[in-house]
Amino acid sequence: MAGQVDALYLFLVLITTFFSLLIAILIVFFAIKYRRTPERQAEQIHGSTLLEIVWTVIPLGISMVIFVWGAVIYYHMERPPANPLEIYGVGKQWMWKFQHPGGQREINTLHVPTGRDVKVTMISQDVIHSFFVPAFRVKQDVLPNRYVFTWFKATVPGTYHLFCSQYCGTKHSGMVGDVVVMTPEDYQTWLASGKAEGSLASLGEKAFQQYGCTTCHRPDSGARGPNLEGLYGRPVRLVDNRVVLADDNYIRESIIEPNAKVVSGFQSIMPTFRGVVNEDEIIAITEYIKHLAPQEANPLNNRTSPTQIRDSEVPNIQEHQQQQNQQQQGPQGTKPVNPSGKKP
C-alpha cells in the first residue's frame, strides 16, 4: 500500500517536473529569443482555438488519470480488512493510549506484528487529533464523540515515528510516539511479557460488573434491559420502529446517551454513564460485548417483543449490513472470536 502511494507520488513528481521545466524553459527562451531590439516588431497573434482545446484536454486527461489512481488507492485504504488484529486507541491532550485485545496497554508506543492486518479504532477524549505514521503512509483524524479507524499491514520490523498531525494545543508536537514492528514470534513474546491484567474483554467484563450493568442486562426474561449476548453487529429494532446496527458507535452511545435509541419492548430507564465511564473503559466494555456469544437455545429470550431480530425479519439484511459497513467500520461478523465470560 505504501509502495503504491509512493508510485503515485513519483508519477506526480515527474509530471510536475516536466511541466514546470517546460514552462520555465519556454518563458526564458522566449524572453531571450524575442528580446526587444530596435528592429524587433512583435507579431500580434489573436489566439488559437485549437491550441486552447489541446492544452485544456491534455491536462484534463492527465488529471483524470491522477484522480482515478488516487481514488483507487484511497478506496482500498478506506475499506477495513477482514479479520484484522484489532487495536483500540484513545487520543487525548497530549498522549496516545493503546489497548490490545489481550488487555495490554501502551502509552505513546504501539507494538504490532509483521504480516498481519492491524486495524486501529480510535476516539478522542477532547479535541481533534490525528494518527499519522509516515512510514506506513497512513493518517486519520481522531474525533471526539465518534469512532474512526485506520489500518495497515507492517512488513519490515523496526521502529517508526507516530505523530499527531492535527494541531491540538500546547503539546501538539509532543504527542509523538513509536510504532514498534516485530516479527510474529517477538510479538507473542512481548505480549506475554507485559503485566497484562487480563484480556481486554475480561477487563470489560470487570467494568461491566463494577458499574452494575448486570443488574438490568441479563438473559433472563425478567431483565429490565436488553440481553447483550450476540448483539454486536446485528440489527436492532427501536421503539420508534427504526432499525439500527449495533456497532461500536451504537454501544458507546448507549452507554453515554442511553435514551437516544431505546430498544423496542423496553423502557428508557437506563441512566447515563457520561462522566462515569471513560473512553478506555467503554472500549473494554465494547470488546467484552463483542465476545458474548448468542444463546443457541433461546434466541428470543422468551420475550413477547424481540430485541434482536431474526435474519428473516429484516428484508435485504445483507445490503443493510453492507451499508452500515461503508458508513463507519465493519462489524466483526456474527461469530465471536473467543467466547469468554458470556455468563454475567
Add this chain to the structure above:
Amino acid sequence: MSTGTSIVKPEMPERHFLNDNYGIRSWLLTKDHKRIAILYLLSITVFFFIGGIFAALIRLHLLTPNGEMFQADTYNRLFTMHGVNMIFFFLIPSVPAVIGNFLIPIMVGTKDLAFPKINLLSWYLYIFGATFSLIALVSGGVDTGWTFYTPLSSGYVKSPVIIMAVGILIVGFSSIFTGLNFIVTVHRMRAPGMTWGRLPLFVWANYAASLIMILGTPVIAITLILLALERGFHIGIFDPKLGGDPVLFQHMFWFYSHPAVYIMILPGMGVISEIVTCFSRKRAFGYSFIAFSSIAIAVFGFVVWAHHMFVAGISVYSALVFSLLSYAVAIPSAVKVFNWTATMYKGSVKMDTPMLYAMAFIGLFTIGGLTGLFLAALGLDIHIHDTYFVVAHFHYVMVGGMVTAYMGGLHFWWPKMTGRIYPEAPAKLAALITFIGFNLTFFPQFILGYMGMPRRYWAYPPEFQVLNVLSTAGASVLSVGFILPLFYFLWSLKYGEVAGNNPWQATGLEWETSSPPPTHNFHEIPIVTKEPYAYGEEGEEVPVVH
C-alpha cells in the same frame, strides 16, 4: 500619448490627486479611490511586516529540533498570528484594495468607483478589524492556528479567540464592500465604447474575485459569529459534549476559506496579464479564454472546499466527488499559464523588473499549482495532508504566486501612482534576491513534508534538521528581498526619475492620463474604440469627447 521615444523630458503634472488637497482630513475623509488605495497600501504594508516578523521568528526557532528559542505556547501563537495577519490583513486586500482600487475606475474609464463613501468605509472597516487583531496580539495572541478548528478553539484554549474572530469578521465586511463596489462599477460605469470584450484582463480578474468576495465572505462571517457565541455564551453548536459536530465547523470554515484563496490569486493573475502583454508588446493570446478562465475559477472554487477534509472523517463518496472537482478547478489556471507563455511567443520582450516578477510568477505558480494536484489525489493526500508539503504548496502559490504578482504590479504601476520611476538596478537585484530566497525557503519543505514532518510542530525529530536549516537560510535571504523595495520605493518618491504619462508605452486607459492622475482621473472622458492590448498599432490616437 503612445508614440516612440520622446525627446522632451516628462514633467510632473502641476495638479494631481496627491497634491490637490492637503491636510490629514483631506486624506482621512477622502472619497477619492486613488487616495483610499494609498491608505490601503500603507496599512497592508504594516501588516505584511508584522506577519513577516512572525515568520522570521518561526524560522529562527525551527533551526534547532528541540524548541529552544520559544516556549511551545509562544510558538503556537507565532504561527497562528502569522497566518491570520498574512491572510486576512495582507493577502486578501492586497491587489484588490491597493491596485484594484487605484486602477479599476481608470481602466473602465470613469471618475471614481460606484460608491466612493462605501469605499472609504471599507478602509475604515479594515482598520477597525485590524485594531482588533492588534488587541488580540497584545493580549498574548491566539494559539488555535488560523483555521480555528473546534472543539479546540471553542472550548479548550484560553487565548483571545473572540477578539480575533471579531476582527476577522469586521475585515471580512471590508472585503465584501470592496467586491460590491467593483461589481457595480464594472457593470454600470464603463466609458462609452468600453464593452465587456474590451475590458483589460485585470478588470476581468478582479471582477471574478469580487464575485467570490461577496458570495463567500458572509459564510465565514456567520461561522465566526457562531464560534464567538459558542465561546462567549457556551451555546454548544460545535461542542461534541452537547451533541455538536466539530466537522460541521470545518465545512463552514472551508466553504469560505477555499474560495478565499482564489480571492487572493485571481487579482494577481490579472496583474500578470497586464505585465506580460506590455512587456512583450503583444496582445494577449487567447483573451476570451483568459477572461472566462477567471470566471470558471471563481465558480469551481466554490465546490471544492472539502478537499481540506479528506482525512477529517467525511464519507468516501464525498471525498471522491471533491477530489474530482478539485482537478476541474486546476484546469482554468493551467489554461492561463499556457496563454501567458504563448503571449510571449514572437513578442518583443523587455525584462524590466515587472516582467521579471511576472516570469517568476508563471514559473512558481506552475510549481505551486501542480503540487496542488498531489494534494487532490486522495490516496496521496492521506500521507501528505497536515505536513510541510501543504505548507510548501500554499507558500508557493501565495508567496511565489500572489506576493510576486503584487510586487510586480507595484513596480509596474508605481510610476502611475506616484509620478516617479523606481530605480531599476536595485529593483532587479531585489527581485533576484527574492526569487532565490523564496525557493531556498520553501522547496526543502516539500521534501520535509513527504518525509513526514507534520505542520505546526514546535519541536521535531532531529533527522529533519538539515532541511529546516536550509529553509531558514532561505528565509533570511527572502527577508532582504522584501525589505529592499521599502527603501528604494521611498527613495524614488523624492529622487526617482519623473515618469510622464506612459513610461512603459503600454496600452490601457490608465496610461492615457497623467502620472499621477488628476483627482477626477481624466481631463476628458475617453471613448474607447480599440481592442484591449492593441500593441502594434502605435500612432493611432484615442478620440476624446469634450
Add this chain to the structure above:
Amino acid sequence: MLTEKKVRRFPLSTSQTTTTEHHPALAHQFDSMEQQQDASTFGMWVFLLTEIMMFGGLFTAYLIYRLKYYPAFVAGSTSISVSWGFANTLVLIGSSFTMAMAVWSAQTGRKKGQVWFLIGTMILGAAFLGVKAKEYYDKYEECHIPGVGAGHQVIGKPFNAWGGCEIKNPKLGNIAQEIVEGAEKNHEEIPLAAATQTAKQSEIFFGFYFAMTGLHAFHMIIGLGLLSWLLLRANRGEFNSQYFTPVELGGLYWHFVDIVWIFLFPLLYLISRHQHGA
C-alpha cells in the same frame, strides 16, 4: 458630437446630458441621475445577496442539526409561542406595506405620506422588537437560555428544560413534561427518562433560536436606524420624483429583513410542531 454616434444602451454614461446644471443630489462619480439610481439599486441588490449568503449559512447549519436531532428540535419548536410568532409575522408584513407606501409617496413627491408611512414602519418595527423582547423574556423565565455546563452560564440560570427552573415557577418550560403529555394525547407512551434526554438535547435548538432571531433582530435595529435617517431627510423634503433612491434602497433592505423573517417563522416555529403544543 456624441449624439451622432450610435452607441449601445450600456454603459449608461452615454446618457449624460449636455446641460451644465445637475441635480443637487447627483454624486460626482455619476454622469446622470438615471445612472446613479441604477447603480445604487444594483448595489443594494448585491448587498442583499451577501446577506442571503450569511443567513443561508446559518439556516443550513440549523437544518443539518434539525435532521440530526429531530425529536429535540420538534420539542423545542413546540415550546415557543406560535401565537406571538404569528403576531410578529403580521406586524412585519404590515410594516413592509407601510414601507412600500413610503417609497410610493417618495416617488410621487408626497412629503406627508413619506413622513407618516416611515413613522408607521418604524412603529411596527419597534412593535416587532418589543414582542421579540417579550419572547426572550419568556425564555429567560423558563430557563431555556442555553449555556453549556455547570458554572458556564452567561445569561440567566442554567439551562433546564426538565422541570427544575428556579426563576419563576418550576413547572414553566418543562419540555420533558410537554413531550410526555404530547405523546399521551397521541396514545403513545414516552417514558419521562427518554423525554428528559430529548429535552436536554433541545439546548442546541435554543442556541440556534437565539442566534437566528438575534441576528435578525440585529438587522431590524440597523433597519430602524436607517429609517430614522430617511425620516429626517424626508422631513426636510429631500425626496421627490426625480430623486428617491435612498428611500427605495431603504425599502429594499426592509423588505429583505421581512423576507428573512418569513423564512425564520416556519423554520423555527411551525414545521413539525406537535398539534397539542402551547
